[in-house]
Amino acid sequence: MIHPTAIIHPGSRLAADVEIGPYAVIGEHVTLGEGCWVGPHAVVEGRTTIGRKNRIFQFTSIGAIPQDLKYHGEATTLSIGDGNTFREFVTVHLGTADGGGTTVIGNDNLLMAYVHVAHDCRVGNQIVLANAATLAGHVEVGDHAILGGLSAIHQFTRIGSHAMISGGSMVNQDITPYTIAQGDRAAPVGINLIGLKRRGFSDEALRALKNSYKTFFRTGLKQEEALEKMTADAAAYPEVKVFVDFIRGTQRGIAR
Numbered sequence: 001m002i003h004p005t006a007i008i009h010p011g012s013r014l015a016a017d018v019e020i021g022p023y024a025v026i027g028e029h030v031t032l033g034e035g036c037w038v039g040p041h042a043v044v045e046g047r048t049t050i051g052r053k054n055r056i057f058q059f060t061s062i063g064a065i066p067q068d069l070k071y072h073g074e075a076t077t078l079s080i081g082d083g084n085t086f087r088e089f090v091t092v093h094l095g096t097a098d099g100g101g102t103t104v105i106g107n108d109n110l111l112m113a114y115v116h117v118a119h120d121c122r123v124g125n126q127i128v129l130a131n132a133a134t135l136a137g138h139v140e141v142g143d144h145a146i147l148g149g150l151s152a153i154h155q156f157t158r159i160g161s162h163a164m165i166s167g168g169s170m171v172n173q174d175i176t177p178y179t180i181a182q183g184d185r186a187a188p189v190g191i192n193l194i195g196l197k198r199r200g201f202s203d204e205a206l207r208a209l210k211n212s213y214k215t216f217f218r219t220g221l222k223q224e225e226a227l228e229k230m231t232a233d234a235a236a237y238p239e240v241k242v243f244v245d246f247i248r249g250t251q252r253g254i255a256r
Contacts, residue, residue: 046094051082061091066119071096081107092117160246164192173255178209187255208237
């Protein structure tokens with residue numbers, strides 16, 4: 001299952017059924033789980049642990065050192081879950097000591113061609129990063145989010161779960177869960193209604209999220225005033241509580 005031209009360090013740990021294509025390179029500290037496929041000319045290096053059934057297409061670079069001048073060879077890591085797809089020319093880097101020491105990618109994500117995930121990012125589950133979407137260091141992306149092609153996320157920014165970022169958007173503040181955001185600099189334009197319906201959100205939950213969105217973004221209330229007004233729905237609907245808790249946890253501020 002390993003092409004004879006591939007270079008596999010004897011210290012690496014590969015499950016018995018892993019497939020490695022021509023001229024691929026697997027480094028010393030790499031672990032590849034069951035059912036993984038690594039395409040031709042791909043490079044997987046660093047202290048990188050990859051779970052089951054991941055597909056790593058040709059010319060991808062996984063586990064390289066961070067593009068951070070503060071990095072001086074510390075033993076930082078990259079952790080990747082199960083069922084992810086890394087298309088051509090994707091780059092994913094190790095963490096840094098100052099950023100917690102690890103970059104994390106969850107399960108069942110699609111990273112399309114030329115996507116970049118920088119050091120210390122936290123990418124959740126069932127996320128789509130379209131072509132050339134770029135995450136700077138320390139970015140967090142919640143489950144089921146979709147980032148359009150050529151979008152770019154500023155370091156330390158958070159993208160909430162079920163959010164959708166339009167193609168070409170420049171994001172420099174946190175994007176709340178369940179919303180669609182676009183522009184330079186990106187701002188919310190509405191609830192991700194179609195995406196939420198596809199994921200089985202109830203009509204009652206959707207109405208509550210619409211009301212919360214309007215309260216926070218459209219009434220002109222200050223942030224704390226809006227959050228106080230949303231408290232009742234947050235107690236009744238877990239989805240709204242996620243929305244409120246995300247806002248309360250912001251460090252960079254919420255894009256409004």
